[in-house]
Amino acid sequence: MSVPKIVLFYVFTPLPDPEAIRLWQHALAEGCGLTGRIIVSEHGINATVGGEIDDVKKYVRVTKSYAPFKTADIKWSNGTGDDFPRLSVKVRPELVTFGASDEITVTEDGVQGGGEHLRPGQLHRLVEEREDVVFFDGRNAMEAQIGRFKDAIVPETGTTRDFLAEIESGKYDDLKDKPIVTYCTGGIRCEVLSVLMKNRGFSEVYQLDGGIVRYGESFGNSGLWEGSLYVFDKRMHMEFGEGAESLGRCVSCNTPTPLFANCADESCRRQFLRCEDCTEAGRHPHCEECRSAVQSA
Ligand SMILES: [Zn+2]
Ligand SMILES: [Zn+2]
Numbered sequence: 164m165s166v167p168k169i170v171l172f173y174v175f176t177p178l179p180d181p182e183a184i185r186l187w188q189h190a191l192a193e194g195c196g197l198t199g200r201i202i203v204s205e206h207g208i209n210a211t212v213g214g215e216i217d218d219v220k221k222y223v224r225v226t227k228s229y230a231p232f233k234t235a236d237i238k239w240s241n242g243t244g245d246d247f248p249r250l251s252v253k254v255r256p257e258l259v260t261f262g263a264s265d266e267i268t269v270t271e272d273g274v275q276g277g278g279e280h281l282r283p284g285q286l287h288r289l290v291e292e293r294e295d296v297v298f299f300d301g302r303n304a305m306e307a308q309i310g311r312f313k314d315a316i317v318p319e320t321g322t323t324r325d326f327l328a329e330i331e332s333g334k335y336d337d338l339k340d341k342p343i344v345t346y347c348t349g350g351i352r353c354e355v356l357s358v359l360m361k362n363r364g365f366s367e368v369y370q371l372d373g374g375i376v377r378y379g380e381s382f383g384n385s386g387l388w389e390g391s392l393y394v395f396d397k398r399m400h401m402e403f404g405e406g407a408e409s410l411g412r413c414v415s416c417n418t419p420t421p422l423f424a425n426c427a428d429e430s431c432r433r434q435f436l437r438c439e440d441c442t443e444a445g446r447h448p449h450c451e452e453c454r455s456a457v458q459s460a
Pocket of ligand 1 (some may be wrong): 437
């Protein structure tokens, strides 16, 4: 019987020869018949791959046999068997592209100078003890449209590259003395973001350990998370149990939906929320920006 699984993990550790790691990871993942995306840099590895459960287990076992990856925190989820179009293994200057690789120092212990890691239970304790805890979304603004932590601040970011300008803009300066909890899908973006924030005067920064994925496994829909989680594979979104309703609404009929549609203009890269019924009916084929451009033309 087919049991497709997806694993998500990252390790920040110095890799003096990222190209050698890339070749090894490519041969290993390909040999296991996996698809997905693996990024390697001098600072470590970031991977999201999927395949048959036994093949994924083998990939994980061999990957962890390499001493620097031994401590990798592997997050498992159910796949469909058709989650990624292909296997891509690349060397990049940064594991996550903040455009700040010079500012990040990585040792065998991981990223230096980042926010204190909080496990889901510790996060709840902090929120109980302190009245002014602020959630700061470490993802692209689009991802937060369908789900986010209660009362979270969502920076105006189209890509991770936009964070530096956002935190330097002065917009968030009133948070500099407050306890801030950054969060993202699996935790990797916060490893870097929390350093950048601390370096810019945010004095008490925490990061959610294991990201929203781990939090959802612990607390489901009964905690501080609201809505759906945007994910970067064919599923596009996931929910933590029954009764989760997306915070986003269809641009056409206003029904809650976690589904994003691509703008009908292929040169436009924007995505917007559109429910299944409206997609089937062909409603609202263009994004708002393209629609208003046509109307004003
Ligand atoms: Zn609709
Ligand atoms: Zn458009």
